Amino acid sequence: MSEIILRVENVSKYYKLGVLGSSSLKKDLQSWWRTNISKNQIAIPIEKKESKDHIWALKDINFEINEGDCLGIVGKNGSGKSTLLKTVSRIVPPTTGSIKGRGKITSLLEVGTGFHPELSGRENLYLNGQILGMSKKEITSKLDEIIDFSGVERFLDTPVKRYSSGMYVRLAFSVAAHLNTDILIVDEVLAVGDSEFQKKCIGKMQDVTQKSGKTILFVSHNLLALENLCNKAICLSKGNLVDAGDAKSVISNYLNKEKVEILEQNFQLTDTYVGNEFIAMHSISLKPQYNDFNIIDTSIPLLINFSFLNKMLGSDNLSVHVLLYYYGGDCVFETRSIPTVYANGKINGTCLIPGNFLNDGHYYISISFIRNSSKVLYEYTEALVFDVADYREDKSSFGKWIGAVRPNFPVHLEEALM
Amino acid sequence: MDQEFKWEWELSANKKKIQFGLKELWQYRGLIQSFARKELIAGYQQTIMGLSWLVIQPILTTLFYLLVFSRIVKVSTDGVPPLLFYMSGSLLWGFFSECLTSTMFTFKHNAHIFSKVYFPRLVVPISMIGTHAFRFSIQFILFLLIYTYYWISGAVHPSIYILWLPIVILGTVTLAMGLGMIVSIYLARYNDLEPFMNFFLRLLMFVTPVVYPASLIPQSYKFLFWANPLIPLMEYFKAGFFFTKPVNMSYLFISFFITSLIFLCGLIYFKKKELSVMDTI
Numbered sequence: 001m002s003e004i005i006l007r008v009e010n011v012s013k014y015y016k017l018g019v020l021g022s023s024s025l026k027k028d029l030q031s032w033w034r035t036n037i038s039k040n041q042i043a044i045p046i047e048k049k050e051s052k053d054h055i056w057a058l059k060d061i062n063f064e065i066n067e068g069d070c071l072g073i074v075g076k077n078g079s080g081k082s083t084l085l086k087t088v089s090r091i092v093p094p095t096t097g098s099i100k101g102r103g104k105i106t107s108l109l110e111v112g113t114g115f116h117p118e119l120s121g122r123e124n125l126y127l128n129g130q131i132l133g134m135s136k137k138e139i140t141s142k143l144d145e146i147i148d149f150s151g152v153e154r155f156l157d158t159p160v161k162r163y164s165s166g167m168y169v170r171l172a173f174s175v176a177a178h179l180n181t182d183i184l185i186v187d188e189v190l191a192v193g194d195s196e197f198q199k200k201c202i203g204k205m206q207d208v209t210q211k212s213g214k215t216i217l218f219v220s221h222n223l224l225a226l227e228n229l230c231n232k233a234i235c236l237s238k239g240n241l242v243d244a245g246d247a248k249s250v251i252s253n254y255l256n257k258e259k260v261e262i263l264e265q266n267f268q269l270t271d272t273y274v275g276n277e278f279i280a281m282h283s284i285s286l287k288p289q290y291n292d293f294n295i296i297d298t299s300i301p302l303l304i305n306f307s308f309l310n311k312m313l314g315s316d317n318l319s320v321h322v323l324l325y326y327y328g329g330d331c332v333f334e335t336r337s338i339p340t341v342y343a344n345g346k347i348n349g350t351c352l353i354p355g356n357f358l359n360d361g362h363y364y365i366s367i368s369f370i371r372n373s374s375k376v377l378y379e380y381t382e383a384l385v386f387d388v389a390d391y392r393e394d395k396s397s398f399g400k401w402i403g404a405v406r407p408n409f410p411v412h413l414e415e416a417l418m
Numbered sequence: 419m420d421q422e423f424k425w426e427w428e429l430s431a432n433k434k435k436i437q438f439g440l441k442e443l444w445q446y447r448g449l450i451q452s453f454a455r456k457e458l459i460a461g462y463q464q465t466i467m468g469l470s471w472l473v474i475q476p477i478l479t480t481l482f483y484l485l486v487f488s489r490i491v492k493v494s495t496d497g498v499p500p501l502l503f504y505m506s507g508s509l510l511w512g513f514f515s516e517c518l519t520s521t522m523f524t525f526k527h528n529a530h531i532f533s534k535v536y537f538p539r540l541v542v543p544i545s546m547i548g549t550h551a552f553r554f555s556i557q558f559i560l561f562l563l564i565y566t567y568y569w570i571s572g573a574v575h576p577s578i579y580i581l582w583l584p585i586v587i588l589g590t591v592t593l594a595m596g597l598g599m600i601v602s603i604y605l606a607r608y609n610d611l612e613p614f615m616n617f618f619l620r621l622l623m624f625v626t627p628v629v630y631p632a633s634l635i636p637q638s639y640k641f642l643f644w645a646n647p648l649i650p651l652m653e654y655f656k657a658g659f660f661f662t663k664p665v666n667m668s669y670l671f672i673s674f675f676i677t678s679l680i681f682l683c684g685l686i687y688f689k690k691k692e693l694s695v696m697d698t699i
Contacts, residue, residue: 007425015697015698018503028607086533089535089536090536090693091428091532091533091534091535091536091693091696092693092694092697093429093693093694093695094429094430097430098428098429098430099428099429099430100425100427100428100429101425101426101427101428102425102426102427103426107534107535107536109534109535110534112533113530113531114531114535116456118459118460118463118464119456119459119460119463123456124451127452127453127456130446130448130452131449131531131535131537132535133537135448136448136452158425207430232625387644405558
């Protein structure tokens, strides 16, 4: 019987919201006075309710992991997955509760943390490995293996700023894949890199759990990868733990329950802020070009409209990538705008997915903003979620059409003249 | 159903006592080295002069001071050769201000790493100080070479105060790091501190005898000696190389006391806030 290696008890995480400004010092001083001097108020409200100026990103989370388990964490954007991983990996302290564990814990929330563009691949490999908690000796002993896995041995002595983004990710993941740790925490890192390398990474991670009995906590939007890799799963929703157990059942429950439609999002009107210091999303919407009925089926063209605020300074190129995914699965396609220098301010964009192109199914759209064709400034996943229904013009055909797309170039048959 | 086995670690909301985590820090000594190396190498990558900037920088600063303060403003150097006087002043001051500046940006400049991976945050200021200590020692050797030339020619000679040198340098680092650690936490939350600290550092340079001898400080302002722990450190540093007149020992001890107090407060505050500060950045 395997033993418990990590236990999360009543963990909650509280965040203050709002913009820091000239009034924040006054507020800070006031709350410091109230909590420390006059002692008539505790720093954090006990009741875990939503409010305008604070949020409970996690509410009384409890779970345990046994040694050798691979635990998947599913949930929508903003459900607290990343916060949970950050809390468990000691990056932010929990507001209440405790996390107990045994052994060495390593978090991989991003590939290539601490890479310095001016240093060579080899130097970065050491630096990154040491940031992740490996010793120099350990890295040296695994160096050949790591370099071999990355496939960038020819460029090892080149500064990584000259690397293509693919090479960069390969090198970074190779270090991570050879970490010697008891508990590994992985957040969405597999979303980058080409599909061949992704498969290699997933294979490596499977190896890691099955052969060496390491414990993994894994977050991914790719539910297929999650299902393949994990034996256990938990589901978070708005900071609450709503489901836990066997990975397959948790994921299928999640898919059934969360199967929602988001055809329009407007961020200007709400208090929630989507974006970062470079990009702020204004709105994104999907306008089906209906003809007769208000049903999105495979014959309907879909017009995506979006607008965002470009806050990126300097004269760098900006391009926007729109990616369409199967819900809980692989990417169907990616389409890009031409990299151009834009002035700061609001920018509108459109993208038309033609009719007679998508197959029926459940899809989501992500949008990402790229600087100089290489650096991801901001990525908003699951911006739009929608169903495409089956469309049968000709009632005589049966069965589901297979394939990622369902284009309209039929096979023509002709009776040959004898 | 609590199992028998022991947990090896626990992260809890209410930490009872502050641990300095020296053992943990020791485990990360390799990372400290790597960070320091990175800082040193990356700063001079793609430069024509490379590491020789280490030597050029203090020489240029010294020559500049020499021109402005010795030739134009004509400030007394207490009979010390101006070149050595300005060089020694700018050497120790540069070391202090660089250690302070890099420590206070610990959270601000490394937020992207700190939000992704855990390691004891003290690794960053310690490695930064390591880098600056390396630079300082190169520059110090340069200073010693020039000093030896003057010594042989009989213009200057060292005094017994030179024995204080290691402690004076240690005191300077400790003061810079202590101040830096306190500021780093606040700087993560309030950007206003950045222009303020720039102003503060410039001011501090002029109330510290860097480009003028302490003997120029009027008797009525002598309390500055008490208030600014950097002044006795600077004076003892210079007194070791060119003895001009005896320096009151009690000032140095007061400076050590204030320095250790600042360092201890800084360390405790830093350890207490090193993780939660990421919520506010």
